[in-house]
Amino acid sequence: xxxxxxxxxxxxxxxxxxxxxxxxxxxxxxxxxxxxASVAIVARRQDRLAALAEDITTAGGTVLPLxxxxxxxxxxxxxxxxxxxELGQADLVFNNAGVQLISAIDELKVDDWQRQIDLNVTGVMxxxxxxxxxxxxxxxxxxxxxxxxxxxxxxxxxxxxxxxYSGTKAYISHLTRLMRVELGQKNVRVSAIExxxxxxxxxDHVVDTDASTMMAALLRDIDCLRGDDIAExxxxxxxxxxxxxxxxxxxxxxxxxx
Ligand code: NDP
Numbered sequence: 001x002x003x004x005x006x007x008x009x010x011x012x013x014x015x016x017x018x019x020x021x022x023x024x025x026x027x028x029x030x031x032x033x034x035x036x037a038s039v040a041i042v043a044r045r046q047d048r049l050a051a052l053a054e055d056i057t058t059a060g061g062t063v064l065p066l067x068x069x070x071x072x073x074x075x076x077x078x079x080x081x082x083x084x085x086e087l088g089q090a091d092l093v094f095n096n097a098g099v100q101l102i103s104a105i106d107e108l109k110v111d112d113w114q115r116q117i118d119l120n121v122t123g124v125m126x127x128x129x130x131x132x133x134x135x136x137x138x139x140x141x142x143x144x145x146x147x148x149x150x151x152x153x154x155x156x157x158x159x160x161x162x163x164x165y166s167g168t169k170a171y172i173s174h175l176t177r178l179m180r181v182e183l184g185q186k187n188v189r190v191s192a193i194e195x196x197x198x199x200x201x202x203x204d205h206v207v208d209t210d211a212s213t214m215m216a217a218l219l220r221d222i223d224c225l226r227g228d229d230i231a232e233x234x235x236x237x238x239x240x241x242x243x244x245x246x247x248x249x250x251x252x253x254x255x256x257x258x
Contacts, residue, residue, distance in 0.1 A: 001229045008036030009239035013144070016040045016083060016090045018070055018127055019097030021048035023200030024150070027227030028094055028234045033061030035235050038087045040064040042079060043097065062087070070097050070123035073130075080130035091138035092238050095127045096150040100165045100202050102211035113164045120168035124149060128179075132188075139187035144242040147183070148234060149176050151192045153250060157258055161211055169194075173248070180247055189245040191237055196252035198225040222255035 015032045019025035021043035033039045033056045041049050041056075041063060049065040056063040064086050066079045083090055098120045101112040128147070138145040154162050155169040176192035183190050203215040218224060230251065237246045 001226070001232050003031070003034070004232055005035060005235050005239055010092070010235075011036035013037040013092055013238075014040070014083065014087045014090045015092040015094065015238075016042060016127075016131060017094045017096060018042040018123075019150075020052065021045045023202060024195070024198060024227045024230040025094070025096045026052055027231040028096070029063070030056060030059075030061075031228070031231035031235050032092070032094075032238070033063060034059060035239065037092060038062040038064070040066055040079070040083045040087060040090070042066045042068050042070065044069050070126055071118045073126045076126040076130045080134065083131075084134065089134035089137055090131050091135065091143055092146045092148075093127065093131045093135065094148050094150070094234055095124050096148075097123055098150060098168075098202075099205060102161050102165060102206050102208045104161050104208075105163050116164050116168050120165070121171055124172060124175075132183075135188045136183075136186055144238070145188045146191070146238045147179070147188060148191045148193060148237060151176070151194045153194050153196045153252065153258075155194055159258075161208060176248070180245070184245060187242065189237075189242070189247075191246055192248050193230065193233065193237075194248065194250045195225060195230060196250075196256045197222075198227065198230060200227060218253075218256065222253055224253045224256070225251065 015037040017029040020029045020041035029039050029041045046067045053063045053065045068075050068079045103109040135145040151172040152169040154166040155173040173192050180190040197218045
């Protein structure tokens with residue numbers, strides 16, 4: 001997508017993007033920096049973060065790469081402290097890292113279940129715990145404060161073999177609704193984005209043949225979303241005046257039927 005938002009509406013803001021080493025996170029980190037935010041980029045693959053940091057710096061942005069496994073609560077807290085020291089407290093958190101591992105429930109792939117729960121649920125909660133004090137402080141100072149959690153259309157769609165992945169994303173969507181009740185009163189905006197098929201590395205981890213075939217067909221047959229599309233939406237949500245909270249957004253490729 002060509003950029004739609006103009007100017008630098010995020011000047012002076014400090015963003016944190018998890019899952020920034022590829023896909024939606026990488027594109028969003030780039031876009032938030034172009035819109036004026038200083039951006040902390042968080043993921044495990046150091047080489048990818050270094051390359052992205054170089055791109056953002058070359059484009060004139062300010063970036064802090066942080067090699068962190070978000071399932072490690074202490075490491076996430078240390079990252080939050082580093083963000084505060086290096087860039088100032090965060091006022092925009094794109095809580096996005098996630099993994100999709102598809103299997104029939106009676107295959108009992110319990111390690112895959114656990115990996116998804118550890119990252120998509122516990123990792124998301126670790127990020128909230130470490131950065132919520134930053135967000136409430138930003139809101140108390142009278143500025144905008146945004147927490148955007150990445151859910152999925154899988155949160156509501158009934159897709160065979162997606163039970164555990166969909167369960168983790170349903171958790172994220174409902175968590176977001178409930179958190180908004182409390183945090184909206186403190187002027188922290190809380191949003192869940194629920195994308196359909198985005199062309200990223202996410203399907204690379206899927207070994208189930210049915211699910212792989214279904215996703216490959218979507219990528220082949222329709223004009224799927226790209227990371228840049230999601231980045232523009234996140235830029236839009238966070239550029240709105242502080243009293244406007246887009247709380248739940250379903251973002252589909254136009255031609256995706258379900
Ligand atoms: P990618 O696989 O491209 O990105 C996933 C990101 O998460 C990577 O940057 C990866 O980096 C990071 N990550 C994985 N494990 C950890 C960890 N333990 N700690 C820190 N970071 C980690 O996929 P997408 O960009 O598509 O996925 C982003 C989000 O979007 C996910 O939550 C996904 O569920 C969701 N989503 C994706 C859709 C799609 O069609 N692609 C549709 C709907 C939702 P690294 O390996 O370097 O740590």
